[in-house]
Every structure is written in C-alpha cells, then in structure tokens.
Amino acid sequence: MTATAHLREMYKDLAPGLAMVDEEIARALEADHPAISDLCAHVSAYSGKRLRPAVILLISTLFGEASAKIARLGAVVEMIHLATLVHDDVIDEASLRRGKATVSARFGNFESVLLGDIVFARAIHLLSRLGDSTALLRLTRAVSTLCEGEILQNRHRRDVDLAAADYYRIIGAKTAELYGVGAGLAAHLSGATPEAEEAVASWAYELGLAFQIADDGLDLVGSEAEVGKSLGTDLSSGKMTLPLLLLRGQGDPGDLALLRRVMAQPGAADSDRERLLLRLQESGSLDQALQKAVGHVQRGQAAIQPFLSEWACEKLRAVGEFVVQRRQ
Amino acid sequence: MTATAHLREMYKDLAPGLAMVDEEIARALEADHPAISDLCAHVSAYSGKRLRPAVILLISTLFGEASAKIARLGAVVEMIHLATLVHDDVIDEASLRRGKATVSARFGNFESVLLGDIVFARAIHLLSRLGDSTALLRLTRAVSTLCEGEILQNRHRRDVDLAAADYYRIIGAKTAELYGVGAGLAAHLSGATPEAEEAVASWAYELGLAFQIADDGLDLVGSEAEVGKSLGTDLSSGKMTLPLLLLRGQGDPGDLALLRRVMAQPGAADSDRERLLLRLQESGSLDQALQKAVGHVQRGQAAIQPFLSEWACEKLRAVGEFVVQRRQ
DSSP: OOHHHHHHHHHHHHHHHHHHHHHHHHHHTOOSSHHHHHHHHHHHHTOOSOHHHHHHHHHHHHHSOOOHHHHHHHHHHHHHHHHHHHHHHHHHTOOEETTEEOHHHHHHHHHHHHHHHHHHHHHHHHHHHHTOHHHHHHHHHHHHHHHHHHHHHHHTTTOTTOOHHHHHHHHIIIIIHHHHHHHHHHHHHTTOOHHHHHHHHHHHHHHHHHHHHHHHHHHHHOOHHHHOSOOSHHHHHTOOOHHHHHHHHTOOHHHHHHHHHHHHSTTOOHHHHHHHHHHHHHTTHHHHHHHHHHHHHHHHHHHHTTTSOHHHHHHHHHHHHHHHHOOO | OOHHHHHHHHHHHHHHHHHHHHHHHHHHTOOSSHHHHHHHHHHHHTOOSOHHHHHHHHHHHHHSOOOHHHHHHHHHHHHHHHHHHHHHHHHHTOOEETTEEOHHHHHHHHHHHHHHHHHHHHHHHHHHHHTOHHHHHHHHHHHHHHHHHHHHHHHTTTOTTOOHHHHHHHHIIIIIHHHHHHHHHHHHHTTOOHHHHHHHHHHHHHHHHHHHHHHHHHHHHOOHHHHOSOOSHHHHHTOOOHHHHHHHHTOOHHHHHHHHHHHHSTTOOHHHHHHHHHHHHHTTHHHHHHHHHHHHHHHHHHHHTTTSOHHHHHHHHHHHHHHHHOOO
C-alpha cells in the first residue's frame, strides 16, 4: 500500500472521531449575533486536512479507545491552529488560504485580529471544560512559544546569513511545538506511561519539523491549485527556508549573489526568481531539504520504537510518509 | 475628603498588593530571547493606573486578607486588558497610548498582533496556575465577549442611527464584562457568599459602564497631555458614543445634519468638528452623558448595599466617584 493509501485508510478509521472534533469546533464557535456567527462560520469552513486532530485521535487509539475528551483536545488544538492562521493572514496580507478568501481579505484586518482572538479565547474556554490542568499549562505555553517563533522569524526576514540553528529554533517554535504538545497530551489523556508519552511527543515534534520543511518546499515549487493557498510568499517576504540554506551552504558565488538579490526586497526581478527556483532544483538543494524532512520522520520513528508495539509504529509511520510526500 | 483624595488613600492601602501584581506581570512576561523580552517590556511599561487590579484587590479586602491568589487574578485581568490594548492599537492605528509610542507604531502591525497573542497566552497560562476552574471558564468567556463587543462596535461605525440598546450592548461587552467578571472572581476567591459575589459583580459591571461613558467623554473634550493617549479618535473613526446619542435624541434638525456630516467620513471639515463639540457642550449632551455615568455608579452602589457593610460600601463609593470625575 502507498503512504497515501495508508493515510486514506487512517482517515477512514478516524472519521467518527474527526466528526466529533468538527462538532466540538462548530459548537464552540456558535454565536447569537449574526455578525459574529458569520465570521466564525468562515473560519471553521476553511479548516483543512485537520492533520493535528487526526494525529491526536490516532495516538489515542494506540493506547485505548478515542474518548470524547480526546476529540475535545483535538478540537482545541485545531482551533488554536485556526486562530494563528487568521492572525498570520493579517500579517502576511495573503489573499488565499485553503482555496477560500482569507478572513482579512473578506472582513479586513480589524475584524481578523478580533476574530483570531475570539477563536483562541473559545479554544481555551473549551480546554478549561476538559478540566485537565496539565493540558492547560502546556497548551497555553505552546501558544506563547508559537507566537515567539513567528516574531523571531520576522526578525530574520531577508537575513540571508540566518544560522541553521536559528532556522530550526524558529520552525521548532512556530510549528513543531504544537504537534509535540498535542500528541503528548493525547497520550497523557489516554493513560500512556510517562515514557511512552514522551516518546510520542518527540515523534510528533519531529513530524512537525518535517511538515514545516515540506510546506516550505511546496511554497517554492508547489501548485496553487493543489495546495489551495497563495504560494511563493516566502521568497517575496524574505523568509529563509531550508532549501535556500542548503543552496547557500554549497558556496557557489553566483548562487549566493542571486540569492542575495532575490531576498533583498519584495519586488525582485521575475527572471531572478525563476533562475533561483531553477538553481534550487539543479543544485539538489530542494531534494536535500526533503531528505532532511525524511530524516526527521525517521528520528521520530526511532524515538517511539522502544516504547510502542510494531503495529503502533507502523500506524504512525504512514503519517510521516504522507507528510514528506504530500503535494497539498 | 474629595473622591480623588479617597482614591489616593485607597491606592496607598493597596500598594503592597499592586506591587505583587506588578511582579506577577513582570515574571509572566519574562523571555529568554532579547527580541521577545524587549517587546514584552514595552507592554508592561505602558500599564496605566491599573484600575482593574486595584478594584480586584480592594474587593478582596472587603472579605478578608488580599492573598497571593488575588494578586495573581489581578495580574491576569490586567494582562488580558493589556493584550486587548495592543490589538486595539493595531486596529485603530492610534499612535499614542499612555504617553508612550504604541507597540504598533514602534514595532509594526506584524509583531503587535503576535505580541498581543503572547500577552494573552501568558495571562491564561498564569491563570491556569491559579488552579481555579471557575476563574478559567468565566475569564476565557469574558475575553470572547470583549472581542465580540469590539466587532459589533466596528459594524456600527458611522451608524448615526445606532439604537441606545445596541450602544449599551457594545460597551457592556467590550468594557463592563471584564470588570464584572474580575470583581466577581475576587469575591469568589475571597470566600464571599454567592449573593455578595453577585452583588459585587453587578457593582463592577456598572462601574465598567460608567468608566466607558466617562472615557468616551474624555475622547471628545479631554486634554491629551492629561489623558496620555490620542484623543478625538472616536469622531474620526465614526464611533457613536453616548453624548452623540443624546444630542441626536434632542431632535434638532441642524444638529442632526451636523452630526451626519461629521460622522460620514474620516476627514470631516475641522469647522464642522469644532461646531459639533461646541453643540455637545451647549446642548448639555456631554453633561447628560456624565449624569448617566453617575447613574450607573449609583445603581452599582444600590446593588451592593443589601449585602455589604456600610464601611465596605463607602470604600467602593470612592472608586465610582473617581471614575466619573477623572480627567485622565
């Protein structure tokens, strides 16, 4: 079976749990006033593949039955993610997200900031109703970490000399942390041993790194129709991603000059951008970045191997393979 | 003793508690990375008169000793307030807040949105450490209500026909709710009876309404040097406040035409704006609005009177008097 087939099967198995997640989100975003419910409906409708709740549900099935508590945790994590997407869109002035107009394009920055706040506040309200103080402490800290990662990323815009360690610090904070914390809590709430919980959290953290690296690759060479959001925004916003770091590392003076020209300002010449994309492919930097993503998935698998059954490891392997192979 | 003298004495009594609140806020906003700690320092430095934590501390003293728990609650409520200020500044493009450059003027909208998120996430993290589920449930709901109030206000921009009920709904949601919830929780955590807790929450809700009405009056006729923030923004942003509603209610066709001209667009003629400000004073609308604020303070006093001692009622009366008399 291919990874996609495995994943399709996984989503089929998780369908009842994901339906519960969707119900929790829809209920949490209900509002009396039409102005608010319209806004909230727009957010919940642009929920995508729901990989975070799927991972959370999947992990819980490794330790027992996926309970209503787990569906609620999945809903909270997805809502936190949605809130950050809404705020990201304000910031990046992106116009397209998951094939739908972004909230900011439709409702303006004013209401997008407030809507993100509402989604976040309601996520934490739902989390409070879970009544688990560990989940509250970890997830609220993860939200702060996530935003700090975004700020650090901003400080390094157009920084062609960004150190690899800082790059990893940024994607760890802005993406991997929420995966790791969510997965660890899923294990925690499902009665896993502390060792298994920590292993699963490491696995999901590595998955998050791989996800972000793959996502950055898609931003460079993906198809907007397939991915369903504006692409190429990393180059124009001056975001140094792994393929660029790897190209830089090869030390070719011509490539370096090209990279500096493209990253220097938003309106780089189209010919330079196209040449850079070509060089990223020719030099093997894009492939190497994807290999790094594969390496993270493997490290994640190595972390769980001593603590989970072979059957459970296989279940998680399919998710990792999907993340590095996805085209959307 | 004048109300201001009463209040000065109150702040003196509360000084040790307020110092604990400040310490809690400073600790909650600590960060390893200089980029983040710089941003956070800017926020904590523009904390103003800290009326919300002062009210919370004061209420706790009516029922017993102000504990570390109460200082933490005060810090959480002030941080929620600060987070909304940071996001408000993004939205309103205000350039001055409490005599300091706003975060958005100094760091840009990008980082202001994220900084507001960080302050909010860390407030809720601190709240989680309080370990009181009632506080979590009520405060996270209050944050959502607050943002919903801001959105409704935005939907009624330049709406000269805004109904009085909608106006009250807006200021209740965006301002009074957090006062009411914070005060109710202060009583709750200090061992008050449910009746006293509810009475105190009503008192603080009315105080919040009075505070907002007075604040809107200051925006029209206050002095920027005294108030320490950009004024006159309500008129240019088309926000209908109580003095305008009251002037409209007098039904003078000339005033109504003037009001519609000023509210129609951001760049109304200076002569029209000045004429409107004059008419708000001449017609008594400004004074009537302030009388309404006084009425709310009185309703709040009436709510506590059956449940609190005369001494306690007097303590709270000074706060109400300050709110309607303040010039800053």
